[in-house]
Amino acid sequence: MHQWASLAAAAALLANGAVAQFNMLRFACSQxxxxxxxxxxxxxxxxxxxLHQIVGGxxxxxxxxxxxxxLAKRSTCTSCSFKQDKSNYWTAVMFFKHKNGSYHRVPQVGNGGPQGQLINNGGLDVYYIPSGRVTAFAPGFRMLAGEAAxxxxxxxxRGNICHRCWTSTNENQFVGGAPCTGSDTVGIPQDPSCKMIRQTIIFPACWDGQNLDTPDHKSHVAYGKGSGATGGGSCPSTHPVKLxxxxxxxxxxxxxFADRSMWPESGPAFIYSMNLGGSAAHGDYLFGWEGDTLQRAMDNGCNLNADCPSAGxxxxxxxxxxxxxxxxxxxxxxxxxLASMPMGEMAVRA
Structure with a gap:
């Protein structure tokens, strides 16, 4: 919590022309x-x-x-704000289930908060949070966070995957503390007072230093001793390389979907595209930054969503x-x- 508050404060200071102590990349990726x-x-x-929502190259x-x-060589554009980031990022899709049995995909918007507004056409926001000296991902690296089943x-x-209820669509004012703390829940909030639901997926930040991937897309990485959005904490001896x-x-x-009369009489109104709740939330990551730009961004303290000439x-x-x-x-x-969620046969309209 303290480090996240420090990061937020540092970003605010930087915006006002002061010297920031903590820097991190935080940028928009549209659909x-x-x-x-x-x-x-x-x-x-x-x-x-x-079904997945995909962003990037x-x-x-x-x-x-x-x-x-x-990815960096094959992609001719990226839906993420940094031109040099041709990575691909994706998650499951959230649906609203109407009491008549039909489904509607929940749209995504950009986030505000103390680090400033991000403009997204759907999609999601991506953070790269360093903690001390870090080693950028190698070409071909990929990983998975969460379990879709x-x-x-x-x-x-809860420190890795969580949800937060926002009771207003005006999210320029930061709501609550650090991600995946306080009242945040693993489950999707099922409350008509929620006008937005913020989903957070935090990936492991420790690598075995050898494998770019493993059959389960998880074993080559591990979570450190830190919890939440703190940079990951110290790494175990089995995965000594800090990412x-x-x-x-x-x-x-x-x-x-705030009208309670639309909601099903029983069961959740908001579910993910696996027809499951927040416990099945997951994220996929395929590294695709050009050259050594991500390493240089980490080494040079590049910050938020701005040009960083020292890293290109x-x-x-x-x-x-x-x-x-x-x-x-x-x-x-x-x-x-839709008459049903896109699972099995091709989806059809209700």
């Missing part, structure tokens, strides 16, 4: 595509078991073999990264009211 594909867990498959494809697939909130460390801590922040705008980082304007989109590779309707 590249919403699609039922997953090159990490289900490579080559169209119409994977559940436009070379995103059904199959992205680590040895052969250089988990149904037990108690099996999910930048990657964090996703998704602002789900649930304000259109260029922050694009919203109209530039918003324009980077691709077509669905598993075509089906994902917006408006």
């Amino acid at each position: 590249l595509v919403v699609d039922r594909v997953d090159p990490l867990v289900n490579p080559g498959m169209r119409y994977t078991p559940h 436009n070379s995103f494809n059904l199959t992205m073999t680590p040895v052969e697939y250089d 988990n149904t037990d909130d108690s099996k999910v460390p 930048p801590q990657v964090m996703y922040e998704i602002m789900w705008d649930v304000s259109a 980082l260029t922050a694009q304007k919203p109209e530039e990264y918003n324009a980077c989109t691709i077509q669905q590779q598993a075509p089906e309707p994902v917006d408006g009211w």
